[in-house]
Amino acid sequence: MKIYNTMSRTKEEFVPGEPGKVKMYVCGPTVYNYFHLGNARPLVTFDSLRRYLEYIGYNVEFCQNFTDIDDRIILRAAEEKTTIQEISERYIKEYYVDADRLNVLRPTYEPKATETISEIIDFISELSDKGYTYELPDGIYFDVSKDPEYGKLSRFRLGDLVEGAGDRENKKEFDGKRNPGDFVVWKRKKEGEPAWSSPWGEGRPGWHIECSAMIRKHLGESIDIHGGGQDLVFPHHENEIAQSECATGSALAKYWVHNAFVNVDDEKMSKSAGNFFMVRDIAAKFDYRVIRFFILSGHYRMPINFSDSLLEAAENGLNRIRESVQNLRFTAAGEERKAVKNDNRNSWELMEAIDIASKEFLDAMDDDLNTADAITAIFRLVRAANTSCTDPSVSSDALLSAADKIMELGEVLGLDILGEDENRIPEEVLQLVQKRMAAKQEKNFKLADEIREQISALGYQIKDTSAGPQVVKL
RNA sequence: GGCGCCAUAGCCAAGGGGUAAGGCAGAGGUCUGCAAAACCUUCACCCCCGGUUCAAAUCCGGGUGGCGCCUCCA
Incomplete structure (x- = not known):
């Protein structure tokens, strides 16, 4: 298959490092709240990529982290006068409620930052030994000027970053930093904060370092696919690359894959902008399957707008597929229909339509995970199959084959077209x-x-x- | 200021040098006690201006409009 690589800014042929095996890592949620539709997009997108890779025969090792120590979690715990463990455990549980209903498969590994502390400390020690870090009163920093390749993913140059910093340049945050782009790998403990002991005193990991440490721990020094939302390209993934590649000397990931945003009125949905919709709340009006179908109805690198009327359109479209499977099975069960031989011409034409849909589906998914076209392939089969239902000469076997194929392709997208209990x-x-x-x-x-x-x-x-x-x- | 993305029917959305997939909504029809579903028919020259070409919605240049990253962020 071909996949768009942010590193090269082109579609590339996907060739995993080890034949038949795919190692992929996706940046997971910071667990301090329910997740919103924008957060759901990468979950659904990368789950679909994972399902497709497995469908075409790869053995996929999929790792997704939980960031369970972070400023926002600490803040939340303080607000509720409880511990960060209580907060993160609660929202991990709630995460699964939504993710499971969105039919997102459980990753192979789901590490938590707080359970990776010793690996993180080892990682920082290596960077420190190799001279990539320096100390400031509030923590240990990574010196981006020591990495000659820094900026290669986002294509930002260090000088431009200084300019981009604009009015922030005068703020305290740059006090002491050698370069504006330097970032903290270990934060020293502040009063009342949870902390772990380390060679640099009590403290906690910076944001970027956990992913670098987790990837190496669970998947190795070099992986095939690293994914996440477009906003992670800089600084998060850029910094991960800097840390990992300076520490290990080998390329962190072969393919960098990023999904576009979910918008509201053409503006990015985000917690800070306040224009976000929790998946939990949307699910009160629309089935989780509709939400998933909606996300997959556009290409993952294109922005999608969210609105009720768009969800309604998606609901109607998904119903068309569901009703088709129901009609096919019902029609196939008819006694007269069962008597029809399956080798007649019209049955054969339907069988051909099934093959064509399969091929179109594969072609679409092979082309940079074009789920919109993949869904079109399903719709085209639905049309052919529905037409066959009105033709008494098409056999039950052919109708059931069509229903099976629609279900099979739907499952690759995780659409769960017809649940078992619905029969x-x-x-x-x-x-x-x-x-x-x-x-x-x-x-x-x-x-x-x-x-x-x-x-x-x-x-x-x-x-x-x-x-x-x-x-x-x- | 730097880097980058996008512009296709009422709406959503693929495609990407040879004459526009699919879905939703709409209109007409078939079936039907009614309803629902389904089926059939119908519904676009692809933001603007130049250029390249036998041929451009597709390539190139320039506009216009929208959006994103450079700060926690999917």
């Missing part, structure tokens, strides 16, 4: 369906409509087809 109809509902059938036979349409209302109140919808009533979960 089982409760006895109570089935009895009502029988009663309604009887009422219809007697032309008692008033009663029939009342029963339909009852069924609907139980969460099921009834559709009268030429082959009898079809019941589906709403």
Whole structure:
């Protein structure tokens, strides 16, 4: 497959360091709150990349961290008069509630910063021994001027950073720093803060260092894919590269992959801007599957706007796929349909459409994870399959093959098109369906409509087809 | 100031030198007691101006408009 590499700013052929194996790392959440739609985008994007790589045969080792020690967590704990452990544990639990329902697979490794302290300290020691760091009263800093390649990912030059600093240049934060771009790897303890002992006294790790240490601990010195949101390119990933490559001497990652933002009215959704929507709250109105489908309906490197009407459009689109699978299975179950031989011409044409959809799907995903086109391939199969449902000469086997393929491709995107339990109809509902059938036979349409209302109140919808009533979960 | 991205129908969104995928919404029709779904039909010359070319929405140059990073941030 081809994947866009931020390092080269071009699409490159994906060739992992070790054949058949992929090592990928994605920057995970700082756990001090529920996550918003903008945070959900990389989760869904990289989960889909991981699923696709596994689908085409790779063995994927996937690592995603939890930042569970950070200024915001400390602040939150202070506000609530509790410990940082309590805060981070709570929001890790809540993270899983949302992530699981978004059908995000659990990573192979999910390290926490606070459980990686000794590796982080070792890492800093190495940098220190090699002369890349210096001490200031408040902590240990990385000297970016010691790294001749610094800036290669973001393509920022050190001089430009000084200019970009603008009005911040006069602020205290630069006091003592050798270069404006220098960043802290170990923060000395301030009164009342949680701390760990280290060769530099009590303190806690800086933000960037945890990822460098975790990657090496779980995946090794060099990995295949490193992912995250576009805003992490600088400074976070740039600094990770500087630390890791100065320490180990080898390239940290072969492919740098970054997703674009979720916007509201064309402006970046962010906590600081206050224009964010929690996934939890959106899920009160829309199914988590709709949220995932919405995220995947555009290319990951293009910004997407969020609004209710866009979610509604996504919901309707996803329903079209779901209904198709339901209709295919229902139609295939018909007795007359089962008698149709599967080697007739029209059945064969549907089988061909299935193959074409598979190929289009693979082509789309191979082209830099083009999930928008991959979804189009599914829609094209849906159209062909629905048309086949109206053609009595197409066999049950062919219809079921189409349904299976739609489910299979949907699963690669993690869409969970039809859950297992959605096929089982409760006895109570089935009895009502029988009663309604009887009422219809007697032309008692008033009663029939009342029963339909009852069924609907139980969460099921009834559709009268030429082959009898079809019941589906709403 | 530095670096970078984007501009395609009412909306969303792919594509990317040879004459515009798909979805949502809309209109008309078929089926149907009604409803729902489905099916059929219909719905764009791709921001503007130059240039290259037999041919440009696609390439190049210049505009205009929108956005992002350079500060915690997905």
